[in-house]
Amino acid sequence: MTVRTLVTLGAVSLGSALVSAPLWAQIGEQQPNPDKPFVEARGNVTPVRLPPGGSTPRMADGKPDFSGVWFSGPTGRANAWSVVPDQPRKEDPIPFKPEVRKKIDSMTRAERELGRAQVACRPLGVPGMWTDNPYPHQIVMKPTMFVHLIESNNNWRAVPLPKAHKPADEQEPLYMGDTATRWEGDTLVLETISFDTRPWIQGNGWFKTEQTKVIERLRRPTRNFLEYQYTVEDPNTLTRPWTSAWREFSLSVAELTLTENFCTNNENVEQFEKLAEQEREKQK
Amino acid sequence: MRVTTGIVLSVATAILFAAAPASAHHAFAAEFDAQNCADVVGVLTKVNYENPHAYLFLNVNGEEATFQLSSTSNLRRGGATVAAFNASMNKQVTVRGCASRNGEKNRYAASYIKLADGVVQRVGQDVEGVFGTKIWR
Numbered sequence: 001m002t003v004r005t006l007v008t009l010g011a012v013s014l015g016s017a018l019v020s021a022p023l024w025a026q027i028g029e030q031q032p033n034p035d036k037p038f039v040e041a042r043g044n045v046t047p048v049r050l051p052p053g054g055s056t057p058r059m060a061d062g063k064p065d066f067s068g069v070w071f072s073g074p075t076g077r078a079n080a081w082s083v084v085p086d087q088p089r090k091e092d093p094i095p096f097k098p099e100v101r102k103k104i105d106s107m108t109r110a111e112r113e114l115g116r117a118q119v120a121c122r123p124l125g126v127p128g129m130w131t132d133n134p135y136p137h138q139i140v141m142k143p144t145m146f147v148h149l150i151e152s153n154n155n156w157r158a159v160p161l162p163k164a165h166k167p168a169d170e171q172e173p174l175y176m177g178d179t180a181t182r183w184e185g186d187t188l189v190l191e192t193i194s195f196d197t198r199p200w201i202q203g204n205g206w207f208k209t210e211q212t213k214v215i216e217r218l219r220r221p222t223r224n225f226l227e228y229q230y231t232v233e234d235p236n237t238l239t240r241p242w243t244s245a246w247r248e249f250s251l252s253v254a255e256l257t258l259t260e261n262f263c264t265n266n267e268n269v270e271q272f273e274k275l276a277e278q279e280r281e282k283q284k
Numbered sequence: 285m286r287v288t289t290g291i292v293l294s295v296a297t298a299i300l301f302a303a304a305p306a307s308a309h310h311a312f313a314a315e316f317d318a319q320n321c322a323d324v325v326g327v328l329t330k331v332n333y334e335n336p337h338a339y340l341f342l343n344v345n346g347e348e349a350t351f352q353l354s355s356t357s358n359l360r361r362g363g364a365t366v367a368a369f370n371a372s373m374n375k376q377v378t379v380r381g382c383a384s385r386n387g388e389k390n391r392y393a394a395s396y397i398k399l400a401d402g403v404v405q406r407v408g409q410d411v412e413g414v415f416g417t418k419i420w421r
Contacts, residue, residue, distance in 0.1 A: 038414060038415065038416050039380075039395075039396060039404065039414045039415060040404065041396045041404045041405060041406040041415065042362070042363045042364075042403055042404065042405045042406060043362030043363050043364060043405060043406030043407070044362075044406055044415055045362075077361075078357075078358065078361040078362075080354070080358045080361075080362075081358065081362050081406050081415070083415050083416050084416070085416075109314050110314065110315075112314075113314050113315070121336070134358075135355075135357050151357060259356075259357055259360065260335075261335055261336075261355065261356070261357045262335050262336075263335065263336045264335065264336070272314070272315060274386040274388070275314075275315065275385055275386045278386060278387075
C-alpha cells in the first residue's frame with residue numbers, strides 16, 4: 001500500500017453508537033485487521049512468565065519486604081507492547097446505584113477520557129497509582145515505613161507502619177487521601193479516606209465522593225511476585241462494597257530504578273475537548 | 285488501499301470500540317480512528333522525544349505530518365531510542381498512522397515506523413490490531 005500524499009481528513013462522522021452506546025457495550029477487544037497482516041516489529045514483547053523465584057524476602061521484624069522495582073503482569077518487564085492480549089479479569093459487577101450507573105453511562109467516550117487522571121495529568125491517587133498506571137513501580141520498605149514510588153508522573157506516597165487515621169478535624173482532601181496501615185498476617189492493609197475526588201476509581205468514570213473508602217491489600221507470596229487487591233466502600237455510589245480481583249506485579253529482571261516521566265503539556269486534552277464538542281453537537 | 289491527493293475520507297460507521305483498561309495511559313482508539321489508517325511515506329524532519337508523548341514530524345510532498353507516539357518510557361524500553369530516530373533524520377521513512385477522529389488534518393497516532401535502515405520499530409499502541417493485541421496497546 002502506497003500513500004503518495006497526505007490524507008486530508010474531513011467530515012469524520014462518528015457512528016451514532018459512539019455517543020449512545022453504554023459504557024459496558026463499548027468494552028471489547030480489537031479484532032485483527034483483515035487487510036493488514038500481523039506486523040513483526042522491534043519493541044514487541046512476547047511475554048514469558050517469571051518463575052516464583054524463591055521464598056518471600058522479609059524485613060528485620062519478620063514482616064514481608066515488598067522492596068523492589070515492579071512491573072504490572074508476570075514477566076518482570078514492561079508489557080505495554082506485549083503481543084499477547086491481557087485476559088479479562090474475573091470480577092463481580094460493580095454494584096452502582098442506578099442513578100450513578102445512569103450518570104456514568106451518559107458520558108461520551110471523549111468525556112470519559114477527559115476525566116481520567118492520566119489524561120488530565122493529575123496525580124493518580126488511590127487506587128489509580130496501582131491500577132491506572134502503565135509504568136513500573138518501586139517500593140522502598142523498612143519495618144516503620146512503606147514508600148511507593150511510581151514512574152507515572154514521578155509520583156509517590158509514603159506511609160508509616162503502622163499508622164492510624166488522622167483525627168476527623170484534621171482531615172483534608174488529598175489525592176492520596178489519609179491512609180491507615182496495619183498488617184493482617186503477611187498482608188499489608190492500607191485503608192484510605194479523605195480523598196480529593198478528582199481522580200476516578202477506574203477509568204470508566206467511576207468517581208469518588210467524600211465518603212469513598214479504599215481498602216488495599218498487598219502481599220508478596222514469592223520473591224518474584226507481588227499481589228494487589230482493593231475494596232471500595234461508598235454509600236453515595238454503591239449499594240454494597242466492591243472488591244477487585246487480585247492483580248499481579250512481577251519483580252524487574254533488569255531495571256534497578258525508575259526513569260523520568262512527567263505528564264506535562266498533554267496535547268491529548270485539547271484533542272479530546274474538540275472531540276467531546278463534536279459528540280455534544282451530534283447529541284443535539 | 286491507495287490514497288491520492290485531496291481525498292476526503294468520510295468514516296461514518298463500523299468503529300470498533302475498545303475502552304482503555306486500567307493500565308493504559310489513555311485510549312488511543314478514543315482519539316484516533318482505527319478504521320482510517322495508512323502507510324505514510326515521507327522524510328523524517330524532527331523528533332520531539334518528550335513525555336507524555338513523543339512526536340515525529342514528516343515532510344510529505346511539502347506538507348508536514350505529525351505523528352503522536354507512545355511515552356518515552358515505553359519507547360526507550362522498546363528500543364525506539366533517540367539514537368534510533370536520529371539515525372533516520374532527513375531520510376525517507378514509512379510511518380503507519382491512524383488519523384485523528386476530530387478531523388484535524390495531518391495528525392496521526394503512529395503504531396510503527398520503518399526506519400531508514402529497514403528496521404520496523406514499534407512506537408505506539410496497537411490501534412489497528414496488527415500486532416495481535418488489544419486496540420489500546
